[in-house]
Amino acid sequence: xxxxxxxxxxxxxxxxxxxxxxxxxxxxxxxxxxxxxxxxxxxxxxxxxxxxxxxxxxxxxxxxxxxxxxxxxxxxxxxxxxxxxxxxxxxxxxxxxxxxxxxxxxxxxxxxxxxxxxxxxxxxxxxxxxxxxxxxxxxxxxxxxxxxxxxxxxxxxxxxxxxxxxxxxxxxxxxxxxxxxxxxxxxxxxxxxxxxxxxxxxxxxxxxxxxxxxxxxxxxxxxxxxxxxxxxxxxxxxxxxxxxxxxxxxxxxxxxxxxxxxxxxxxxxxxxxxxxxxxxxxxxxxxxxxxxxxxxxxxxxxxxxxxxxxxxxxxxxxxxxxxxxxxxxxxxxxxxxxxxxxxxxxxxxxxxxxxxxxxxxxxxxxxxxxxxxxxxxxxxxxxxxxxx
Amino acid sequence: xxxxxxxxxxxxxxxxxxxxxxxxxxxxxxxxxxxxxxxxxxxxxxxxxxxxxxxxxxxxxxxxxxxxxxxxxxxxxxxxxxxxxxxxxxxxxxxxxxxxxxxxxxxxxxxxxxxxxxxxxxxxxxxxxxxxxxxxxxxxxxxxxxxxxxxxxxxxxxxxxxxxxxxxxxxxxxxxxxxxxxxxxxxxxxxxxxxxxxxxxxxxxxxxxxxxxxxxxxxxxxxxxxxxxxxxxxxxxxxxxxxxxxxxxxxxxxxxxxxxxxxxxxxxxxxxxxxxxxxxxxxx
Numbered sequence: 001x002x003x004x005x006x007x008x009x010x011x012x013x014x015x016x017x018x019x020x021x022x023x024x025x026x027x028x029x030x031x032x033x034x035x036x037x038x039x040x041x042x043x044x045x046x047x048x049x050x051x052x053x054x055x056x057x058x059x060x061x062x063x064x065x066x067x068x069x070x071x072x073x074x075x076x077x078x079x080x081x082x083x084x085x086x087x088x089x090x091x092x093x094x095x096x097x098x099x100x101x102x103x104x105x106x107x108x109x110x111x112x113x114x115x116x117x118x119x120x121x122x123x124x125x126x127x128x129x130x131x132x133x134x135x136x137x138x139x140x141x142x143x144x145x146x147x148x149x150x151x152x153x154x155x156x157x158x159x160x161x162x163x164x165x166x167x168x169x170x171x172x173x174x175x176x177x178x179x180x181x182x183x184x185x186x187x188x189x190x191x192x193x194x195x196x197x198x199x200x201x202x203x204x205x206x207x208x209x210x211x212x213x214x215x216x217x218x219x220x221x222x223x224x225x226x227x228x229x230x231x232x233x234x235x236x237x238x239x240x241x242x243x244x245x246x247x248x249x250x251x252x253x254x255x256x257x258x259x260x261x262x263x264x265x266x267x268x269x270x271x272x273x274x275x276x277x278x279x280x281x282x283x284x285x286x287x288x289x290x291x292x293x294x295x296x297x298x299x300x301x302x303x304x305x306x307x308x309x310x311x312x313x314x315x316x317x318x319x320x321x322x323x324x325x326x327x328x329x330x331x332x333x334x335x336x337x338x339x340x341x342x343x344x345x346x347x348x349x350x351x352x353x354x355x356x357x358x359x360x361x362x363x364x365x366x367x368x369x370x371x372x373x374x375x376x377x378x379x380x381x382x383x384x385x386x387x388x
Numbered sequence: 389x390x391x392x393x394x395x396x397x398x399x400x401x402x403x404x405x406x407x408x409x410x411x412x413x414x415x416x417x418x419x420x421x422x423x424x425x426x427x428x429x430x431x432x433x434x435x436x437x438x439x440x441x442x443x444x445x446x447x448x449x450x451x452x453x454x455x456x457x458x459x460x461x462x463x464x465x466x467x468x469x470x471x472x473x474x475x476x477x478x479x480x481x482x483x484x485x486x487x488x489x490x491x492x493x494x495x496x497x498x499x500x501x502x503x504x505x506x507x508x509x510x511x512x513x514x515x516x517x518x519x520x521x522x523x524x525x526x527x528x529x530x531x532x533x534x535x536x537x538x539x540x541x542x543x544x545x546x547x548x549x550x551x552x553x554x555x556x557x558x559x560x561x562x563x564x565x566x567x568x569x570x571x572x573x574x575x576x577x578x579x580x581x582x583x584x585x586x587x588x589x590x591x592x593x594x595x596x597x598x599x600x601x602x603x604x605x606x607x608x609x610x611x612x613x614x615x616x617x618x619x620x621x622x623x624x625x626x627x628x629x630x631x632x633x634x635x636x637x638x639x640x641x642x643x644x645x646x647x648x649x650x651x652x653x654x655x656x657x658x659x660x661x662x663x664x665x666x667x668x669x670x671x672x
Contacts (some may be wrong), residue, residue: 030570030600038492038566041554050506101552101567101605108532108551119555120531174525174662175561323563323660324516330499335492335569 002207012355012362025345026098035343037335039328040319044342044350045095050166051195051311052092052124054188059084059160060129060152063136064159067152073218076210077374080203082140083364086133091357093126096234098349118172122165129158140368163189168210170315178256178318187237188313191307194230197223198281198303203361205297209369212293220291227303228285235278237261259317264339268316272309276302316340343363443632444622447645452620454638457571460539464612465639466626468515469671472633475500475513479625479634483517486613486624488588490597491571495564495610496625510639515634517625518543518564519658519666525555526565535607541667542612544591547602556607561659562666570604572597589615612636639667 026034036043062081066074097103110127113120132155139147169187170179201223210216245257260269284290285300320338322328328338344351436450454462475498483489483496499514524543527535534549535556557565574581587594588603593614595603613623621627626636637646649655650669657666 028607030577033571034569036567036569038557039563041557041567099553101554102602103552105532105549105551108549112532112549114528114531114533116528117555119529119533119553123531166399170558172529173559256515319558323561324499326499326501327497327563329515330497330516331494333491333494335566335571336494 001366002209004207005366008358008362012359015351015355017352018348019350019355022345022349022352023098024350028320031101033343033345035340035346037337037340039322039336039338039339042099042315042319043340044346045099047312047315048308048350049092049096049099050169050188050315051308052088052095053162053166054192054307054311055196055199056085056092056129057163057192058090058194058198059088059200060133060155060159061193061197062200063148064152064156067148068156071222073215073222075219076215077200077204077219077223079140079368080207080365081200082133082136084199084370085205085359086130086137086364087357087361088196088199089126089130089133090360091353094353094357095350098353118165118168122162122169125158125162125165127154129162132158137364142373154280156209158188159192163192166192175323176256176318177250177252178260179314181241183237183241184314187234187241188311190230190233190237192309194227194234195304195307197226197230198307201227202297202300202304203365205293205300207365208293209373217291220293220296224285224290224296227281227300228290231278231282231285231303238278255322256318259279259321260313263317264320265313267318268309269313272306275306277310281306305360440496443635443645444627447620447626447635447637448620450637450641450644451617451622453472454641454644455617455620457638457640461640462540463639463667464520464540464542464617465637465646465650465667465669466520466605466623467635467646467655467669467671468613469633469635470512470514471671472631473498473513473515474631474633475511476630477629478630479515482624482628483610486588486616487590488584488586488597489608490568490584493566493568494609495566495608505560514670515625516562516564516658517668518612519562519664519668520610522665522667523663525559525561525662525664529555529559531555542614543609543610544611544614545607547591547595547606550602550606552605552607554607560609561662565607565609568604568606568608570599591615592618 032131034043059081062074063085065071066078100106109120110122113124115121132151136148136151136155139145139151164185167185170176171181171184174180201220202220203214204223208216245253260266280302281299284295284302289295289331290299304369319340322338328336392475432632435451437445454464458654477498480494480496480498484494487495496515496517499516501512501514503510503512518542520541522537522541524535524537527537527543531553532549532551534547534551535543536546537543552567554567557567557585572580572584575583585597587596589595590611595669597604613621613625616623635645635649637644639647639650642649646669649671652671654672655669656672657669659666
């Protein structure tokens with residue numbers, strides 16, 4: 001077991017215990033202690049869910065690149081990708097389940113779905129995707145390597161579906177002119193790829209079980225080019241959005257854009273989406289020093305944080321714009337606020353489930369790598385030099 | 389075209405008394421409702437109305453006439469005359485009282501706007517119920533078909549089907565949906581008062597406020613007071629409007645008051661460009 005894993009375990013247990021308080025409050029007191037309202041009906045949990053399933057999809061891309069397209073340099077990274085895809089998906093879905101007003105009616109999404117609802121379709125896609133992930137885990141543990149290629153192809157198709165579908169959830173809402181764009185699907189899909197691959201890269205650097213040999217350097221080299229490419233695509237999307245919105249200057253869209261850039265959550269856009277999400281990683285990865293493990297790790301961490309901000313800056317500011325001008329002043333109560341900060345219950349539950357997901361990730365990664373190392377006795381000595 | 393009859397244009401004390409008792413009859417229906425059975429509207433005998441030609445009585449007669457038709461032949465429409473609305477919010481409060489709305493839930497807020505600058509200033513009051521869109525964006529996105537359009541055009545929520553995902557709140561371009569977080573006005577006091585736990589009669593059923601049971605944890609919105617319509621009564625906001633600024637009726641009835649009003653050139657609907665085809669018309 002790595003030293004970093006040993007150090008994290010007690011912290012994760014403490015966070016999980018704290019999370020139990022959040023879960024208890026949610027189960028006993030319902031949604032009374034959530035700082036949500038009718039104009040800001042989604043908050044930390046749904047915002048994180050959108051981001052976390054993106055992580056999962058992006059992590060799966062590494063599996064697809066390795067098992068379906070045969071990119072050998074991602075062999076080790078793919079061992080990190082599967083536990084990450086599973087744990088982040090589970091984390092996101094737990095948060096969104098807790099966000100439902102009637103969790104006990106969850107089964108209706110399966111047995112009484114609305115075929116015209118994207119949300120209903122997403123639930124089905126997530127379920128299929130989850131089954132693919134479990135099947136891949138089973139195949140990896142059980143040594144059924146022939147399953148991995150077809151499963152990674154099916155999984156990738158599902159990733160494309162829900163990766164874009166996340167954007168479609170918001171993009172199809174004609175009520176929100178800023179979201180109502182096909183570009184949102186592309187943006188969500190590529191930010192999912194970027195953040196998921198960056199997270200896999202981050203874990204391969206900071207939870208490294210192998211020596212920093214040529215294979216490791218090859219992997220970092222490939223991931224560096226991949227991340228730079230996706231950063232380029234996202235910059236293009238950013239520019240396209242900026243150009244169209246400001247050229248067309250449709251008042252409702254322009255106002256929403258103003259809220260994103262200069263509204264209450266302006267710092268999320270400038271410091272998160274632009275600085276951490278684009279500028280810092282590009283500045284680190286583009287020069288030749290981009291593959292130095294520590295700097296590479298910083299760049300990927302910056303992408304992970306920056307893209308969380310990117311999703312929030314698309315969602316949160318738009319909710320602060322009322323559907324009808326002055327509507328929020330028509331009936332003044334706490335639940336009609338246009339300002340949102342998560343409550344203690346929301347934070348505790350979020351941290352607790354996050355810690356549980358991290359624990360699942362660490363257990364799975366230790367197991368998978370143990371099994372892998374058994375197949376590669378030559379690296380045991382090197383690996384043991386790093387483990388605690 | 390017949391002009392709306394108002395108390396101010398009545399014929400003295402007799403007219404006033406007729407209108408007063410008619411309004412009392414309309415309001416009294418609220419109490420009649422509590423004891424009603426589950427009989428279908430067709431089987432139910434609707435309350436007998438006093439004679440008179442007051443605005444409310446006329447609309448209530450039209451309503452009762454419409455209720456005798458099959459449901460798919462009715463098309464309920466509300467008309468709000470913004471020139472008459474004085475922003476008293478009586479409709480908001482009547483709605484809260486009728487539907488036993490908890491904190492954080494409102495079906496008919498009145499939007500207040502100040503237009504212009506001194507010395508050319510005016511104020512506009514815009515009541516905003518659910519638009520009961522003919523093309524409702526909230527329906528197609530609901531993941532479990534908990535919200536749907538009835539044959540008479542009213543968009544209904546099946547509280548027992550709703551999972552509380554709040555997706556529909558985002559889909560409504562009018563912000564007409566609010567969410568029931570399970571709060572009480574007297575929460576935090578020594579005792580939550582029993583009147584707050586009284587059931588509402590929305591959609592013709594009793595909905596007592598019990599922890600974690602619907603409508604707590606559900607999206608909620610104006611239903612045109614379906615439960616009152618089925619008892620032959622006008623929606624609470626219409627019956628309460630002190631300025632006779634709100635009209636209600638069957639747009640498929642060419643003789644109805646609303647049919648005459650919605651064809652006027654000064655009738656408009658909110659955000660028509662979205663193609664939602666609201667059934668709330670504003671006279672401006």
